[in-house]
Amino acid sequence: MNIACLGYGVVGKGVVEMFTNDSRINIKHILVRNLEECPLAVATLDIQDILNDESVDCVVEMMGGIDFPYHCIKESLLRGKHVVTSNKAVMAAHYEELLTLAKEHHVQLRLEASVGGGIPWIHSLLQQVRIGNVYRIEGIFNGTTNYIFDQMHTRHEEYSKILKEAQSLGYAESDPSSDVDGYDIQRKLMISSSIAYKTVVDMTKFTLASMRNIQLSDILYFEKYGFRCRYFATSFVEDGKYFGSVEPTLFEQTTQPACVSVNHNLTILYHDTLGVLQLVGQGAGRYPTANAVVQDILDVYEEKWSNIQMEKELTYDDSLSNTRLCICTSEEGLDVFDAYLVRKEQVGHRYYGWTMDLDNETKCQLVNEASKKDNSFFYAVVR
Numbered sequence: 611m612n613i614a615c616l617g618y619g620v621v622g623k624g625v626v627e628m629f630t631n632d633s634r635i636n637i638k639h640i641l642v643r644n645l646e647e648c649p650l651a652v653a654t655l656d657i658q659d660i661l662n663d664e665s666v667d668c669v670v671e672m673m674g675g676i677d678f679p680y681h682c683i684k685e686s687l688l689r690g691k692h693v694v695t696s697n698k699a700v701m702a703a704h705y706e707e708l709l710t711l712a713k714e715h716h717v718q719l720r721l722e723a724s725v726g727g728g729i730p731w732i733h734s735l736l737q738q739v740r741i742g743n744v745y746r747i748e749g750i751f752n753g754t755t756n757y758i759f760d761q762m763h764t765r766h767e768e769y770s771k772i773l774k775e776a777q778s779l780g781y782a783e784s785d786p787s788s789d790v791d792g793y794d795i796q797r798k799l800m801i802s803s804s805i806a807y808k809t810v811v812d813m814t815k816f817t818l819a820s821m822r823n824i825q826l827s828d829i830l831y832f833e834k835y836g837f838r839c840r841y842f843a844t845s846f847v848e849d850g851k852y853f854g855s856v857e858p859t860l861f862e863q864t865t866q867p868a869c870v871s872v873n874h875n876l877t878i879l880y881h882d883t884l885g886v887l888q889l890v891g892q893g894a895g896r897y898p899t900a901n902a903v904v905q906d907i908l909d910v911y912e913e914k915w916s917n918i919q920m921e922k923e924l925t926y927d928d929s930l931s932n933t934r935l936c937i938c939t940s941e942e943g944l945d946v947f948d949a950y951l952v953r954k955e956q957v958g959h960r961y962y963g964w965t966m967d968l969d970n971e972t973k974c975q976l977v978n979e980a981s982k983k984d985n986s987f988f989y990a991v992v993r
């Protein structure tokens with residue numbers, strides 16, 4: 611089978627390397643921005659070389675970004691080429707349109723590497739939705755932020771120091787917003803939830819809380835009560851309605867999420883006959899991610915079709931969620947929550963409060979108000 615690779619970076623190089631001397635797959639083109647990036651003769655600067663080449667069966671998008679990958683994926687599908695992508699940003703932004711286009715043109719659009727890196731998460735979801743219902747998914751979908759929380763707990767260092775270290779290790783980008791403000795996880799939760807519930811979920815409705823205000827003193831406070839903090843995503847369906855959130859969350863130290871170390875991911879699905887399935891592994895990195903892309907390419911080669919469905923109509927419902935919070939703030943921030951607290955404490959200059967169960971609307975209102983009074987306000991859901 612002839613393939614064309616778009617992008618020759620961390621993931622692209624891994625994929626090309628894994629197909630060296632593999633007689634099943636012939637890499638006909640590699641799209642790069644600069645020919646010096648890639649020493650191979652198949653490198654090209656022009657996407658038209660790929661789109662116009664009728665012998666290319668499958669286009670493998672590994673560039674990142676949204677607009678240009680969208681154009682490349684759409685044009686490939688329109689010309690009857692299968693597409694494999696590792697790009698969650700373009701898929702979350704154009705999920706319904708691109709999958710519909712693939713169906714209409716009788717080609718595959720596969721996206722295993724876009725969520726969970728090397729963990730066969732999308733594969734597991736697609737297998738389980740063939741029979742019965744997945745009604746809840748949750749987990750740790752971002753290795754960079756897990757590394758930050760995990761190392762803050764393990765080594766008792768401040769957020770800024772661990773973030774710099776994550777950047778020097780290549781885990782975090784120089785602008786870390788997409789990781790630490792939750793947008794990367796929001797996109798992964800959108801893709802996973804849409805597949806799990808056979809619909810197209812609206813990710814802008816998810817409750818999203820940044821982790822960037824976490825302080826070492828908060829971590830020490832959580833530990834005093836036997837908790838560890840993780841950046842956790844959850845979505846579930848009930849009676850034709852769904853809810854989703856991405857929030858720092860406290861787990862008792864012996865539980866599975868609390869034990870997910872360094873930059874590993876944890877993905878969990880709840881199914882009405884299987885029960886609970888938990889997968890732990892490398893959510894990023896050259897070879898784990900390339901492995902997921904290669905699995906997708908081989909499935910196209912072996913004519914194994916993935917069947918992503920979108921026919922269910924579900925509505926978003928904020929009132930499905932009730933959560934308890936631990937808030938970390940100033941005296942003014944604490945006052946906002948006063949009527950809802952079951953316990954409060956002061957440690958140095960920081961005030962801590964534990965809330966009763968809050969419905970999501972009340973929670974979001976209180977969080978907004980407290981954040982206005984205290985720009986260092988942080989909260990975690992208590993599980």
Ligand SMILES: NC(=O)c1ccc[n+]([C@@H]2O[C@H](COP(=O)([O-])OP(=O)(O)OC[C@H]3O[C@@H](n4cnc5c(N)ncnc54)[C@H](OP(=O)(O)O)[C@@H]3O)[C@@H](O)[C@H]2O)c1
Binds near residue numbers: 641
């Ligand atoms: N790295 C991971 O562990 C991982 C894990 C899961 C998913 N992903 C996803 O996989 C995708 C690729 O990630 P990556 O880490 O491999 O990124 P990367 O190292 O930055 O590689 C992307 C490559 O694509 C090239 N590129 C970008 N725009 C291009 C264009 N218009 N024409 C030609 N080449 C272009 C870039 O060239 P320039 O350097 O010149 O811009 C770069 O060489 C992203 O969507 C990412 O979210 C990555």
